[in-house]
Amino acid sequence: MAIDLELITEIKKQLPREARLPVQKRFQAAFQKTKNKMIADFLNHPVTLELKGGISASNISGTLGGATNLFSFIGFDSSYDPIQPIENILNQTNYKFIKITSKSVEFLIDIPEPKEIFSVTPMPWATGRSWARGIESGISGLGYYLKVSRDSSRSGLGIQSPRRVRGSGVKFKNTQYISALIKEYKKEFQNLKSI
Numbered sequence: 001m002a003i004d005l006e007l008i009t010e011i012k013k014q015l016p017r018e019a020r021l022p023v024q025k026r027f028q029a030a031f032q033k034t035k036n037k038m039i040a041d042f043l044n045h046p047v048t049l050e051l052k053g054g055i056s057a058s059n060i061s062g063t064l065g066g067a068t069n070l071f072s073f074i075g076f077d078s079s080y081d082p083i084q085p086i087e088n089i090l091n092q093t094n095y096k097f098i099k100i101t102s103k104s105v106e107f108l109i110d111i112p113e114p115k116e117i118f119s120v121t122p123m124p125w126a127t128g129r130s131w132a133r134g135i136e137s138g139i140s141g142l143g144y145y146l147k148v149s150r151d152s153s154r155s156g157l158g159i160q161s162p163r164r165v166r167g168s169g170v171k172f173k174n175t176q177y178i179s180a181l182i183k184e185y186k187k188e189f190q191n192l193k194s195i
Contacts, residue, residue: 023105024097030192031095031109038185039090043083047135047177051082063135063173074131074139075124085120086132086178109189114179135177 042048046061050070055078057069064073076082089112098106118130131139 027095027105027107027192031107031189034185034188034192035090035093038093038181038188039087041184042086042090042181045177045181047175048083051076054078061135061175063175065170065173067170070135073141074134077124080124082121082131086117089117089120107192109192111182111186111189114182117178117182132178135175136179138174139172 047063047070050057050059050061053069053071055069055072057071059066059069061070063070067073071082074082093109093111095110096108098108114133118133121130121132123129123131123134
């Protein structure tokens with residue numbers, strides 16, 4: 001039986017197109033699962049949970065030694081949701097199909113950089129600084145924070161005193177947050193190349 005070389009060449013050309021749809025479906029499912037896990041990890045992070053709790057939250061992140069909570073210490077307006085801008089950016093994580101050959105499939109994954117998140121998380125009292133970056137690098141002023149209910153308080157609970165009210169040993173405890181999350185999930189998304 002004669003082998004039709006033209007037919008074999010045509011099959012080889014079409015094989016990537018035929019394989020593309022099932023590969024894309026598998027990749028899409030794995031990508032969405034990883035993206036959902038990333039967003040769930042962010043939403044369940046102690047810092048996120050504490051901020052979502054508003055002024056009534058306890059300091060579950062351990063960043064303030066129990067002196068107050070992050071929402072009132074940072075000084076967010078009582079009606080503001082500081083987590084929503086970050087969640088919106090994480091939800092924009094996406095991928096683009098690049099090419100498929102008989103040996104490989106290429107996808108480009110677009111995951112935000114920490115600096116993108118830092119740019120949408122300004123301190124309420126210092127727009128050039130990011131509170132999300134501050135969680136990782138430190139936020140000053142804990143020694144001057146007074147946990148009191150005042151009309152002049154943005155959050156409704158807490159003001160900065162002109163004099164130190166806590167000893168110098170009471171400091172903000174830096175905590176891994178956005179940078180660690182993005183670093184971890186860049187690796188997770190990279191692992192999808194084996195799909």
